[in-house]
Amino acid sequence: MKILVVMTAKATLHLLDGEQHPSGFWAEEFVVPYQLFKAAGHSVDVATIGGLAPTVDQTSVDAAFLRWVRPQGSEDNDAADAAAYLRAIEQTPQLRQPIALESLGEKDVADYDGIYISGGHGAIGDLPKSDELAQVLRWAIAQDKPLATVCHGHTALLALRDGEGRWPFEGYRMTAFSHGEEMVTNMAGRLPLILEVELTRLGARYEKAEAIWDSHVVVDRRLTTGQNPYSSKALAETFLLQLDQG
Template sequence: MKKILMVLTSVSEIPGTGEKTGYNVAEAAHPWKVFKDSGHFVDFASIQGGQPPQNEVDTDDPIQVAFTQDEATRAGLYNTARVDVVDPEQYDAVYLVGGHGTMWDFPESKGLQQLVASVYNAGNVVGAVCHGPAGLVNVELANGIHLVNGRKVAAFTNDEEVAAGKDKVIPFFLADRLEEKGATHVFADVFEEKVVVDDRLVTGQNPASAAGVAKEMEKLFAEVIHQEKAVLEQEAQALRAKKDAEKAAAAAAAADTEH
């Protein structure tokens, strides 16, 4: 079982418009189901802590309905931890949920930057979808290099911002900012699914990509589990060999004594 932390925006209103926003429920619900069905534990945090704002729930989507009605999820979302007090050592992965609000509070959150960097530096998995990669643009790793530098990533595209009618209100185009930080932005057509895996970084383009991001994260978990088992088996074999050598040495010593 792996432990995944989902991080959510605390921005409830798009500045200058009065339009309500929050985390995208589909982008949380569909990965939640993937992780939950595999027996993993999902926890929640947000930039400011407390109960994060959410976009409207699509009641025609049974997965979103199940997510919002699940007792453990409701309890976890009722009072989320602030990202700057979360212990990254408690988690095997961090997943950044999208929603337009992330464009205002994810990029400049030092707590989020430190959390993501710590998880990745420890050899664990980082995932983000849609506007969630806004939380990656300023993350620096222990070697001083930006996490996205030299990596292929997916995120909400400029054309999708135009299609969503948000191109005039967002503080920057996410795809452009990622490329400014050294990433290669890989994308599909508007609102089509696109998931990109680069080492232990998994990113998705839009809500349609959310479940796919979780599934690719699961594959990385499986690889890690396989590697852990291989290491344990090597250690067990080494221990057996040591014990066998000790027994052989003791038997040889006993034989010499008898002679």
């Protein structure tokens, strides 16, 4: 099988107070699914807007920071995980020369068995603003391709509309990075959007884990969503099951 991984190309995020905050993709949300996809024997392509090499959010490979983005009481493998993420990023050639989303046509999308949208706060800055990404996703939906997205990858879904101007995921059960999780980041109150609020406004039946940072994955029809970085493994495993079901 062949999977397309869509990633943000943004290295900073423009906050409401004018700060250009260092950002990018979240390491765990790319590395863990990518490695599981490859281990399952699948071919994986990486695509960004403009074909720009994505930038890893440095806090996502900082062992001292990772303790704050996993559930309380979970096992402390932060130093080993940070080192493993860095090694994997360095050893993944697709990250150095990703496909330009603009170059993908309807037939190219048909060649993929599914699309996974990786997260990171950087995604807020470019994924919801790309007409080309919206078109790729419209083709994928029309072709009944399984879609998966984690954390802030859901921003790619916000601008989608069908031929009647409706959001195609209205009424879907889904999860995403929660308002509670956003409120404990150092960008609280300064973000351009809060996914829990935006998805609910558009008509999603939003749900989340009982405690912040816990893993939570939701499947509704052909859409698989994960709440946060700690959900990356369960999300990828669930998505692989969806792909196996065809």
